[in-house]
Amino acid sequence: MITHETKTPKKPNKTHFQKLPPAAKNPSDYGFKITRTAVSQICQSVGFKSIQLSALETLTHVATLYLQTLGKTAVSYSNASNRTQSNIFDIINSLHDMSSVQGFPGGSTLHRSSGMSLLRSGVLKDIKSFVAFSDEIPFAKPIPRGNSISLRRNSIPLELDELDSTGLHIPRWLPRFPDESSYKTCGDSWEKRRTGDLVLWERSDLVSAGNGNEFQENEKGSDGGGGGDLAVERGRLRFKIGEVGKAQKGGILNSFL
Amino acid sequence: MNHNNTSSSNSQQQQSSEARHDDDAALTEFLASLMDYTPTIPDELVEHYLAKSGFQCPDVRLVRLVAVATQKFVAEVATDALQQCKARQASVVKDKRDKQQKEKRLILTMEDLSKALREVDLISLLALANGVNVKHQEYFADSPSTGVDPPSREE
Numbered sequence: 001m002i003t004h005e006t007k008t009p010k011k012p013n014k015t016h017f018q019k020l021p022p023a024a025k026n027p028s029d030y031g032f033k034i035t036r037t038a039v040s041q042i043c044q045s046v047g048f049k050s051i052q053l054s055a056l057e058t059l060t061h062v063a064t065l066y067l068q069t070l071g072k073t074a075v076s077y078s079n080a081s082n083r084t085q086s087n088i089f090d091i092i093n094s095l096h097d098m099s100s101v102q103g104f105p106g107g108s109t110l111h112r113s114s115g116m117s118l119l120r121s122g123v124l125k126d127i128k129s130f131v132a133f134s135d136e137i138p139f140a141k142p143i144p145r146g147n148s149i150s151l152r153r154n155s156i157p158l159e160l161d162e163l164d165s166t167g168l169h170i171p172r173w174l175p176r177f178p179d180e181s182s183y184k185t186c187g188d189s190w191e192k193r194r195t196g197d198l199v200l201w202e203r204s205d206l207v208s209a210g211n212g213n214e215f216q217e218n219e220k221g222s223d224g225g226g227g228g229d230l231a232v233e234r235g236r237l238r239f240k241i242g243e244v245g246k247a248q249k250g251g252i253l254n255s256f257l
Numbered sequence: 258m259n260h261n262n263t264s265s266s267n268s269q270q271q272q273s274s275e276a277r278h279d280d281d282a283a284l285t286e287f288l289a290s291l292m293d294y295t296p297t298i299p300d301e302l303v304e305h306y307l308a309k310s311g312f313q314c315p316d317v318r319l320v321r322l323v324a325v326a327t328q329k330f331v332a333e334v335a336t337d338a339l340q341q342c343k344a345r346q347a348s349v350v351k352d353k354r355d356k357q358q359k360e361k362r363l364i365l366t367m368e369d370l371s372k373a374l375r376e377v378d379l380i381s382l383l384a385l386a387n388g389v390n391v392k393h394q395e396y397f398a399d400s401p402s403t404g405v406d407p408p409s410r411e412e
Contacts, residue, residue, distance in 0.1 A: 031305055038298045039331055043365055046335040051365040067327045071310035086314045119280035128287050130329045131294055139299040
């Protein structure tokens with residue numbers, strides 16, 4: 001009984017352990033599978049006749065990691081010098097970072113002369129000789145350029161007139177400008193209000209009073225003007241304050257009585 | 258003394274600018290040669306992973322450069338593993354002759370790969386991939402003038 005009990009928990013543990021690595025590496029990924037093919041091609045070119053699946057997946061994972069780290073380091077270098085686009089020097093710097101663990105020729109004089117060391121980098125020379133002396137093995141199959149992650153996917157197609165007038169200087173990763181109706185129609189209505197028959201403070205007496213001629217012209221020619229000016233001259237009005245006060249008093253008295 | 262210094266520095270500058278021009282030309286030539294070279298890792302894949310890491314560059318040559326660098330890295334690890342494999346087989350063959358036929362086949366095993374990957378600092382790779390700054394070692398000493406200050410070297 002005891003031996004049986006000890007056996008049963010061991011078995012699921014083993015299967016669990018065997019299942020874990022592929023899940024972590026996400027082999028269902030299309031890019032991973034392509035990398036796996038490329039890595040196996042490289043292994044074949046080196047001289048291997050066959051390869052363990054676990055070893056292949058590990059090496060593929062490391063290769064992917066290397067590639068992404070190379071890109072990320074280059075991006076951080078370009079961002080550090082206020083650029084969004086990376087150039088060759090960012091890549092060389094990032095290659096130096098990646099190979100600094102093992103060391104490389106010229107690594108000791110790397111920080112002495114800034115520009116020179118990048119151009120005559122030992123890492124770059126190694127890559128040069130690799131390109132010159134290694135056999136060219138193209139990828140086994142052509143890859144359709146489909147829905148790969150690219151900058152084009154995220155950007156919204158611009159209209160032609162929009163491309164002509166504006167938008168060329170705007171980076172494509174930025175969100176799109178709000179729809180024209182949200183700011184253009186608003187401007188139109190504002191224009192209407194300005195040119196319509198509403199009287200604005202610029203045309204009111206307060207402002208034009210400073211200019212005597214205009215004021216007189218306004219008085220003479222204002223037949224059907226806006227609400228600011230009177231159309232017909234009013235008759236005189238007289239107010240008798242005392243009577244009102246008496247009436248109020250009387251009213252108040254009435255209400256008291 | 259001062260005059261001598263300035264003239265020597267001028268000639269040095271001229272030399273350095275000439276050397277720089279040569280390096281520039283060599284770099285341009287190398288980048289141009291990448292246009293004709295087809296790396297094993299396809300451009301599409303490299304572009305995919307580079308775009309994932311935020312890399313923006315319209316130049317195909319730089320994508321090719323990254324592809325070639327990665328290919329070189331993988332090839333180096335594989336070559337190292339092959340040496341491990343051959344060394345292991347040589348030791349095995351000495352012991353048992355009859356197993357020679359079986360072991361002669363070159364198989365990349367996890368055992369050899371892990372030995373080859375010992376050279377690669379996977380922890381710093383992972384850390385760099387996750388955006389952690391890694392302190393670089395300062396113990397390079399591949400040139401004879403490494404520990405010497407520039408002014409004393411000029412003298």
